[in-house]
Amino acid sequence: MSQLIWNGLFVGSFYALVALGYTMVYGIIKLLNFAHGDLYMLGAFTGFAMLGAMGGLVRSSSLVALLVVLVLTMVTTGLGGLVIERVAYRPLRGMPRLSLLITAVGASFALEYGTRIAAGPNPRVYPVRLDGAAVDVLGARVTMQQLVLMAVSAALMVALAVFIGRTQQGRAMRAIALDPKACLLMGINVDAIIARTFFIGSAMAGAAGVMAGGYYGKIDFLMGFIIGLKAFTAAVIGGIGNVPGTMLGALVLGLLESFGTHWVGGEWRDVFAFGFLILFLTVRPTGLLGERVTERV
Amino acid sequence: MKKIALGAVLGAATLAVSACGQGVLGSDKTDDSGPIALGMVVPLSGSSADIGPYMKNGAQMAIDEINAKGGVDGRKLQLRVEDGACDPKTEVAAANKLIAAKIAVSVGGYCSGSALPTLPLFDRNKIPMIIPAANSTELVEQKLKHVFLINGTGDQQAAAAVSWMGKDGAKKVAVLHDNTSYSKDIATRTATGLDQPGGPDKAALDAVTPGESDYSANIASVLKTKPDFVYWTGYYQEGGLILRQLRQAGYTGKFMVGDGSVDAKLIKIAGDKAAEGAYATMTQTPDTIEGAGGWVANYKKKFGAEPGPYSTQSYDAVRVAAEGITKAGGTDGDKVAKALEAIDGFPIFSGPLKFTPQHTLSNGGFVILVVKNGAFTLRDALK
Numbered sequence: 001m002s003q004l005i006w007n008g009l010f011v012g013s014f015y016a017l018v019a020l021g022y023t024m025v026y027g028i029i030k031l032l033n034f035a036h037g038d039l040y041m042l043g044a045f046t047g048f049a050m051l052g053a054m055g056g057l058v059r060s061s062s063l064v065a066l067l068v069v070l071v072l073t074m075v076t077t078g079l080g081g082l083v084i085e086r087v088a089y090r091p092l093r094g095m096p097r098l099s100l101l102i103t104a105v106g107a108s109f110a111l112e113y114g115t116r117i118a119a120g121p122n123p124r125v126y127p128v129r130l131d132g133a134a135v136d137v138l139g140a141r142v143t144m145q146q147l148v149l150m151a152v153s154a155a156l157m158v159a160l161a162v163f164i165g166r167t168q169q170g171r172a173m174r175a176i177a178l179d180p181k182a183c184l185l186m187g188i189n190v191d192a193i194i195a196r197t198f199f200i201g202s203a204m205a206g207a208a209g210v211m212a213g214g215y216y217g218k219i220d221f222l223m224g225f226i227i228g229l230k231a232f233t234a235a236v237i238g239g240i241g242n243v244p245g246t247m248l249g250a251l252v253l254g255l256l257e258s259f260g261t262h263w264v265g266g267e268w269r270d271v272f273a274f275g276f277l278i279l280f281l282t283v284r285p286t287g288l289l290g291e292r293v294t295e296r297v
Numbered sequence: 298m299k300k301i302a303l304g305a306v307l308g309a310a311t312l313a314v315s316a317c318g319q320g321v322l323g324s325d326k327t328d329d330s331g332p333i334a335l336g337m338v339v340p341l342s343g344s345s346a347d348i349g350p351y352m353k354n355g356a357q358m359a360i361d362e363i364n365a366k367g368g369v370d371g372r373k374l375q376l377r378v379e380d381g382a383c384d385p386k387t388e389v390a391a392a393n394k395l396i397a398a399k400i401a402v403s404v405g406g407y408c409s410g411s412a413l414p415t416l417p418l419f420d421r422n423k424i425p426m427i428i429p430a431a432n433s434t435e436l437v438e439q440k441l442k443h444v445f446l447i448n449g450t451g452d453q454q455a456a457a458a459v460s461w462m463g464k465d466g467a468k469k470v471a472v473l474h475d476n477t478s479y480s481k482d483i484a485t486r487t488a489t490g491l492d493q494p495g496g497p498d499k500a501a502l503d504a505v506t507p508g509e510s511d512y513s514a515n516i517a518s519v520l521k522t523k524p525d526f527v528y529w530t531g532y533y534q535e536g537g538l539i540l541r542q543l544r545q546a547g548y549t550g551k552f553m554v555g556d557g558s559v560d561a562k563l564i565k566i567a568g569d570k571a572a573e574g575a576y577a578t579m580t581q582t583p584d585t586i587e588g589a590g591g592w593v594a595n596y597k598k599k600f601g602a603e604p605g606p607y608s609t610q611s612y613d614a615v616r617v618a619a620e621g622i623t624k625a626g627g628t629d630g631d632k633v634a635k636a637l638e639a640i641d642g643f644p645i646f647s648g649p650l651k652f653t654p655q656h657t658l659s660n661g662g663f664v665i666l667v668v669k670n671g672a673f674t675l676r677d678a679l680k
Contacts, residue, residue, distance in 0.1 A: 003517055004514075004517060007513040007514055007517055008514070010511075010513070011511045011513065011514070014511070116342075121342040121343055121346045122346050122347055122562075123344070123534055123562065123566070125562070125565045125566055129568060134545070134547065141545075141546060141547055143545070212510055216510040216511065216538060217537075217538070217541065217566055217568070218510070218534060218537060218538060218566045220344070220534070222508065223508075223510065225508070226506070226508050226509055227509075227510075257514050258513075258514045258517070260514075261514035261515055261517070261518045262514070262517065262518050262521070265503055265504075265518065266473075266503040266504050266505050266514075266515040266518060266519075267476060267503065267504035267505075269506070269514065269515070270506055
């Protein structure tokens with residue numbers, strides 16, 4: 001039982017890092033950024049390239065090297081997110097929501113197949129593998145590496161929550177989510193804040209990508225697709241647009257998958273998880289912690 | 298209005314041109330002096346992109362050898378390769394392209410699930426299809442007149458797997474597949490074999506979603522049944538991850554993969570330590586066939602690389618196609634199919650060839666490989 005909970009929480013923390021970008025962007029400009037899962041993939045490949053460039057340096061202290069690469073990759077994918085926002089989304093701001101949605105799908109394909117051209121269609125294997133002896137914690141097998149990865153994602157999430165809740169920048173973000181036009185009138189640089197939101201969200205996804213690469217080992221240019229869907233599900237379960245809700249939703253989704261597999265078998269796992277998505281959409285469309293939509297508009 | 302009229306004229310012109318083209322190419326087919334085209338749909342991109350070049354090179358090698366000896370009935374052979382990406386839509390488009398190019402015989406087909414929809418296309422156009430690698434039993438269940446398999450089928454692989462599990466002393470076997478046609482076929486047939494009285498028992502039969510990274514939930518659910526032998530029948534990407542995560546979850550029993558997972562990348566993804574000692578059910582590969590040393594050397598000289606899985610089967614597919622055309626005395630699809638059915642004792646890598654009434658090999662020729670020092674090596678020929 002405790003093993004199931006641990007597995008669920010571990011997978012959930014990956015979903016959470018990706019889902020946060022989804023939810024932040026949706027919260028602020030009501031855009032479902034379908035290219036977001038691909039920024040996770042971009043992060044994994046950027047990390048792969050950096051580790052390759054570091055070469056022999058890596059072997060001696062793999063965890064430290066991976067953490068350095070993690071930070072550098074976050075900056076890179078963050079910039080990638082900025083570029084996508086500037087090129088694909090900003091020119092369409094104020095257009096019907098549907099045009100933005102289609103552009104997002106286009107951006108997703110551009111990232112996927114651009115990576116395919118640059119890095120090839122074959123899966124790559126990370127040069128650094130996080131693999132350690134397992135420790136028994138309350139009947140669950142836990143490795144040091146899992147704990148480190150969980151700690152990193154928890155730290156990133158706490159930092160994000162503080163940033164949004166306690167800083168002036170964060171307040172500006174929340175204000176734009178409520179009423180972008182009024183913000184403009186109050187002298188807030190709306191474009192800059194939106195760009196910053198993309199940067200942060202993309203950096204989080206990039207971090208998840210590097211961590212997944214280091215932990216699971218295998219990366220390929222389509223790896224962002226399924227996790228993008230799962231992150232979207234997590235965001236909807238928790239309440240899309242709501243940051244703590246999204247974190248909760250991701251952990252809930254991880255646990256649902258873990259227990260679903262245990263109870264109904266592996267081939268039903270996704271049916272089980274996505275069935276819950278449908279249930280949430282019908283019974284509680286605003287998600288676990290989402291606010292009522294009417295308050296927003 | 299003008300635009301529409303122009304469009305109509307253009308459309309008509311295109312039609313006329315394509316009709317002409319067909320006429321010209323059509324007469325080409327009965328022309329007995331031009332080269333004979335063999336078509337091949339293999340994955341050159343996508344998740345199984347590693348395999349395509351091996352198959353293409355194997356086929357090209359056979360074609361060059363045959364052409365060096367003067368071709369078939371004085372006509373040279375030609376290979377046309379299209380990328381199928383192991384994706385049903387891409388593969389159907391590729392097959393249509395080959396049909397339009399008037400190939401005489403198709404010698405491709407790797408992923409069963411995506412090769413399946415191309416079968417009726419080739420069959421309807423009376424193009425014999427000698428499938429070198431794809432081996433789901435579903436491929437021959439439609440009983441198409443022009444479809445032949447020269448790889449062992451799913452039930453032959455499952456029988457080999459069950460017999461090895463018994464020989465290796467397994468008690469409780471968990472079978473995992475990825476819900477694709479090929480993988481599920483072997484898995485369910487293996488499970489049926491395990492359900493027979495005597496021999497090892499079935500602990501679990503479960504499926505995973507391909508394309509994910511984390512299979513810990515599936516693994517926890519499988520380990521709950523306490524297996525001492527796990528058989529994965531899917532492809533190598535997930536296979537590597539599952540093997541690694543099984544070991545991380547503390548599983549110490551045996552692990553075996555099907556032929557779709559026999560690839561050096563499996564060992565790389567799983568890591569040397571986790572992969573060591575893993576078994577595989579596999580049709581014969583150049584390095585496990587006795588007496589293929591000369592062939593391997595020729596291949597290396599020609600392509601500057603080691604031959605990989607299905608190089609030999611593709612090489613054989615071309616040779617079998619050439620034999621069929623020779624015996625039929627031309628490229629007429631029906632006659633070639635009849636000639637293929639009549640083949641008896643034609644030497645191919647897996648032994649003397651004779652098709653069963655279902656157009657499969659009478660002898661699957663599966664062997665057991667084991668990962669030793671980071672590479673697949675022959676463990677047992679199951680003879």
